[in-house]
Amino acid sequence: MPKDHGIGASPKRREDLRFLTGNGNYTDDINLYGQTYVHFLRSDVAHGRLNKVDTAAAAAMPGVVRIFTGADFAGVGGLPCGWQVTDKHGQPMQEPGHPVLAQGKVRHVGDPIAAIVAETYEQARDAAEAIVLDIEELPAVIDMKAAVKDGAPKVHDELTSNLCYDWGFVEENKAAVDEAFKSAAHVTTLELVNNRLVANPMEPRVAVGDYNRSTDESTLYTTSQNPHVIRLLMGAFVLGIPEHKLRVVAPDVGGGFGTKIFHYAEEAFCTFAARQLKRPVKWTSTRSEAFMSDAHGRDHVTKIELALDKDNNFTALRTETYANMGAYLSTFAPSVPTWLHGTLMAGNYRTPLIYVNVKAVFTNTVPVDAYRGAGRPEATYQLERVIDKAARELGVDPIKLRRQNFITQFPYATPVAVEYDTGDYVATMDKLEQIADLSGFAARRKASEAKGKLRGLGVNCYIEACGIAPSNLVGQLGARAGLYESATVRVNATGSISVMTGSHSHGQGHETAFPQVIAEMLGIDESMIEIVHGDTAKGPMGMGTYGSRSLAVGGSAMVRATEKIINKAKKIAAHLMEASDADIEVKDGKFHVAGTDKSVAWGDVTLAAYVPHNYPLEDIEPGLEETAFYDPSNFTYPSGAYCCEVEVDPDTGRVTIERFSAADDFGNIINPMIVSGQVHGGIGQGIGQALLEGCVYDDNGQLLTGSYMDYAMPRASDVPFYTVDHSCVTPCTHNPLGVKGCGEAGAIGSPPAVVNAVIDALHSAGKTHVTHIDMPLSPNRVWAAMNA
Amino acid sequence: MYNFEFVRPTTIADAVAALGHEGAQALGGGQTLLPTMKQRLASPEKLVSLTGIAEMQGVCISDDGHLCIGGATPHAVVAREAAKHYPALAGLASHIGDPAVRNRGTIGGSLANNDPSACYPSAALGSGAVIVTNTRRIAADDYFQGMFTTALQDGEIITEVRFPVPEKASYQKFEQPASRFALVGVFVAKYADGVRVAVTGASEEGVFRWSEAEAALSKSFTADALNGLTVPADGMIGDLHGSKEYRAHLVGVMTKRAVAAAA
Numbered sequence A: 001m002p003k004d005h006g007i008g009a010s011p012k013r014r015e016d017l018r019f020l021t022g023n024g025n026y027t028d029d030i031n032l033y034g035q036t037y038v039h040f041l042r043s044d045v046a047h048g049r050l051n052k053v054d055t056a057a058a059a060a061m062p063g064v065v066r067i068f069t070g071a072d073f074a075g076v077g078g079l080p081c082g083w084q085v086t087d088k089h090g091q092p093m094q095e096p097g098h099p100v101l102a103q104g105k106v107r108h109v110g111d112p113i114a115a116i117v118a119e120t121y122e123q124a125r126d127a128a129e130a131i132v133l134d135i136e137e138l139p140a141v142i143d144m145k146a147a148v149k150d151g152a153p154k155v156h157d158e159l160t161s162n163l164c165y166d167w168g169f170v171e172e173n174k175a176a177v178d179e180a181f182k183s184a185a186h187v188t189t190l191e192l193v194n195n196r197l198v199a200n201p202m203e204p205r206v207a208v209g210d211y212n213r214s215t216d217e218s219t220l221y222t223t224s225q226n227p228h229v230i231r232l233l234m235g236a237f238v239l240g241i242p243e244h245k246l247r248v249v250a251p252d253v254g255g256g257f258g259t260k261i262f263h264y265a266e267e268a269f270c271t272f273a274a275r276q277l278k279r280p281v282k283w284t285s286t287r288s289e290a291f292m293s294d295a296h297g298r299d300h301v302t303k304i305e306l307a308l309d310k311d312n313n314f315t316a317l318r319t320e321t322y323a324n325m326g327a328y329l330s331t332f333a334p335s336v337p338t339w340l341h342g343t344l345m346a347g348n349y350r351t352p353l354i355y356v357n358v359k360a361v362f363t364n365t366v367p368v369d370a371y372r373g374a375g376r377p378e379a380t381y382q383l384e385r386v387i388d389k390a391a392r393e394l395g396v397d398p399i400k401l402r403r404q405n406f407i408t409q410f411p412y413a414t415p416v417a418v419e420y421d422t423g424d425y426v427a428t429m430d431k432l433e434q435i436a437d438l439s440g441f442a443a444r445r446k447a448s449e450a451k452g453k454l455r456g457l458g459v460n461c462y463i464e465a466c467g468i469a470p471s472n473l474v475g476q477l478g479a480r481a482g483l484y485e486s487a488t489v490r491v492n493a494t495g496s497i498s499v500m501t502g503s504h505s506h507g508q509g510h511e512t513a514f515p516q517v518i519a520e521m522l523g524i525d526e527s528m529i530e531i532v533h534g535d536t537a538k539g540p541m542g543m544g545t546y547g548s549r550s551l552a553v554g555g556s557a558m559v560r561a562t563e564k565i566i567n568k569a570k571k572i573a574a575h576l577m578e579a580s581d582a583d584i585e586v587k588d589g590k591f592h593v594a595g596t597d598k599s600v601a602w603g604d605v606t607l608a609a610y611v612p613h614n615y616p617l618e619d620i621e622p623g624l625e626e627t628a629f630y631d632p633s634n635f636t637y638p639s640g641a642y643c644c645e646v647e648v649d650p651d652t653g654r655v656t657i658e659r660f661s662a663a664d665d666f667g668n669i670i671n672p673m674i675v676s677g678q679v680h681g682g683i684g685q686g687i688g689q690a691l692l693e694g695c696v697y698d699d700n701g702q703l704l705t706g707s708y709m710d711y712a713m714p715r716a717s718d719v720p721f722y723t724v725d726h727s728c729v730t731p732c733t734h735n736p737l738g739v740k741g742c743g744e745a746g747a748i749g750s751p752p753a754v755v756n757a758v759i760d761a762l763h764s765a766g767k768t769h770v771t772h773i774d775m776p777l778s779p780n781r782v783w784a785a786m787n788a
Numbered sequence B: 001m002y003n004f005e006f007v008r009p010t011t012i013a014d015a016v017a018a019l020g021h022e023g024a025q026a027l028g029g030g031q032t033l034l035p036t037m038k039q040r041l042a043s044p045e046k047l048v049s050l051t052g053i054a055e056m057q058g059v060c061i062s063d064d065g066h067l068c069i070g071g072a073t074p075h076a077v078v079a080r081e082a083a084k085h086y087p088a089l090a091g092l093a094s095h096i097g098d099p100a101v102r103n104r105g106t107i108g109g110s111l112a113n114n115d116p117s118a119c120y121p122s123a124a125l126g127s128g129a130v131i132v133t134n135t136r137r138i139a140a141d142d143y144f145q146g147m148f149t150t151a152l153q154d155g156e157i158i159t160e161v162r163f164p165v166p167e168k169a170s171y172q173k174f175e176q177p178a179s180r181f182a183l184v185g186v187f188v189a190k191y192a193d194g195v196r197v198a199v200t201g202a203s204e205e206g207v208f209r210w211s212e213a214e215a216a217l218s219k220s221f222t223a224d225a226l227n228g229l230t231v232p233a234d235g236m237i238g239d240l241h242g243s244k245e246y247r248a249h250l251v252g253v254m255t256k257r258a259v260a261a262a263a
């Protein structure tokens, strides 16, 4: 029987009552007394010299409080980049400034030029139309390969070129890799594009800045996945406000998908302007603004080559990737195509020699940074596509080729600098073959063909590195932050518990899943435990939620703090029962003296801690509250095998997903329902990337997909009912819960399966000239490929 | 959005009078006009809502057997109430946008706007409908005059649309993946005196009749009758979602499917 509480149970998500009934408290729900509204006047050209911003007429418009331009930020820091990559020559990346409001030049459509603060939002917009701009338009650089050619216009005049860095990994292996290619029995080459995406969380970004002149305290309410990180970046590097005078609150957040990790200009502006004006300043992004100011994702152009020996063993892998940084370096942008991508190129396979080259390029487009999976989907996609192509070229079964090359011994040190602690790729593939009913495929293909449709089946594996991760390691790799997590477990006098976690929930369900862990440890009811997050005034310094790290890192911190609570509570219980604390056991919400029928209830112990009349005051302090910071010793490595079946309409090229199965190994599972939900959502986004989504600029840097009229989001009718399984469990060996993380897997593991399936469908109809189609596989693209 | 005045008259005469003012504009369901105003791309001084005019609402059959739809009737009402008289038309209405769009958006607004990717224009042209305004009756063949352009004069409002009911008909819409408007939509209607084929979404000239297909289908109302017929790619819309060649190809595919579905 499934458990009904604690670890492994699937209680309904307690946060959903407020989310589904419209009672969430989102940033836009926050309205402060005396609030003003800001509208950002944004560049409508991709690249231009900003000769003059004349605000005189606008400043006189009704309701205008003040208009700010780049000049007002002359003495203020720019937006910092949180990761420094060192190039293949040992030189640091080129790191341009990133002003809050444009100074001297505009560098992408959407770059903010002026901020109009007014009594109402409409007045601010009216005034924006009265600002006179003198912008001398410059040629835009959009295409990455053109951007790094000699003589290309420079996005940043002060840099030597548009090349941010040219990264080689592992540079020392390059010669050996090249040698292995020379002696390979077969080489498969594939050039592909990992399409640029716009995250499109349901809630657009919002920021409300507030300033209390009597205490000199600033507060920023913002749509963030990591309020402490914003406090550090904005306080220390942009505005110079020390932590004790700066509070950052990220209340309910309606989806992040990575794009709400970063510190944005609008947050710094609202905080800054509130101090200047001594009034709250609010900004709510429109959806159109989101398209041109939220950091975008992916946008890699890659050539990958796989070398095999005569027995079809992988002998070497070589890649060259152009990664778009956009016009500025967003907070974690440099890390995505490098340490979150190159380190995953081994995938699930024993490829002894790997060399990854990444050229990060500045272009006149919106900055690009982490989006669900961040680097790992890009790695998985190219690897799993090239393996599929190799299988076709060699005439071998793509599953067999994968199985033959699986890593089977753990721990496994890859040639790309990471060590997988556990995994069982054979088990997940076996599970997949079963749940996807591979043996029934031939019959399903016949049935599709009888309807005039082509049917294809695609499989892929994935590995990801989650729970990002050891601070000392990421520090060596260029991170300018630690990546631990914190938790304070505050036990109240009557036994209820508040957990202040540094993890942030923006849809993941922490408020439900985290209490399950503590309930299990103490044997008390989950309803006694409340999760508090998203406010720097409430919890200890925390690093926030991304990289599927909340449970693996934040949950581990919570476990550590709870262990401290248990240790102390045992001492109190021992005192109350006049026993030795070594003999105390915790079970079902009681403290027992081992081997006796003596026990004392949890609530009696907690009450004693706060009403210490009968209490070992000479040994321990009153109260019951503990904090732990947890810094993991390694990443976690979830893995799995995915299968997609598609139908292709040969007349129109339209692809429909008929079946989708996912067998994942996430280590131990706390709440299976939530895990399934995360996988469903991730696959939905992966299908979105594979079939629908794609952010497109024209040659002049105009955003052609600036609204839902042209940017295709996946909808319920675009996805099938999924079959997901997470019963294959190899627990993580280095965190106390044995958990690995599940938030990104679906988005990482699904795009190659979809594309592999479409290629398979076309081949079934003799269209063997089609070896690849770039995502999104729109009907037009599939039709054009078939008829090329 | 800029400030504007708002009136909601209850008679056609009052609406026409209100629209006589400089800067006044008719408002149907607002599904096109309001987003445009929010983006500050339109700035009417006065909106004259047509949704309070009883005689512009609803679906009925006239004495001469036409299906008559009030100019301010929402798509959802057409989907429901035209279903038994003219299923192809009701089906078209039921696949416009989402429930919110269908409950607000009106047939008059759609035809007045004449978006090159909209569905209704193909039904009106494909049925040889009559667009009834406050001043005259306009044959569909004279009404559509290119993308976003119609025979309507300033201040003229569509009060009713009269559809001759065909023997057989079908609308086949191939959705643009993002907007779900028609990338190509084909409306085929078979009448006693011949077949009409109207194509939306495809042409730079807006909705058009495919006369070669009409001639072939008037001889034999079968998908095979269309074999070998193509529309030229030249003059088709080419954009992110479909090249000119792809749209031209889809016109053939969707027409065949419409005939197969209707036959």
Ligand SMILES: Cc1cc2nc3c(=O)[nH]c(=O)nc-3n(C[C@H](O)[C@H](O)[C@H](O)COP(=O)(O)OP(=O)(O)OC[C@H]3O[C@@H](n4cnc5c(N)ncnc54)[C@H](O)[C@@H]3O)c2cc1C
Residues within 6 Å of the ligand: B025, B026, B027, B028, B029, B030, B031, B032, B033, B034, B050, B071, B072, B095, B096, B097, B098, B101, B104, B105, B106, B107, B108, B109, B110, B112, B113, B115, B117, B118, B119, B120, B156, B157, B158, B159, B179, B180, B181, B182
């Ligand atoms: C999300 C979304 C999806 C959509 N999907 C589709 C789709 O798949 N297929 C499709 O065909 N359409 C689609 N539409 C458009 C929808 O059908 C609109 O209803 C239609 O385009 C306009 O109708 P309206 O009544 O809302 O007109 P409004 O927006 O009110 O007005 C549009 C224009 O028509 C004028 N006007 C309005 N009524 C009259 C009248 N009676 N006489 C004269 N002029 C008038 C107005 O002055 C204005 O210029 C979609 C719209 C949205 C928002």
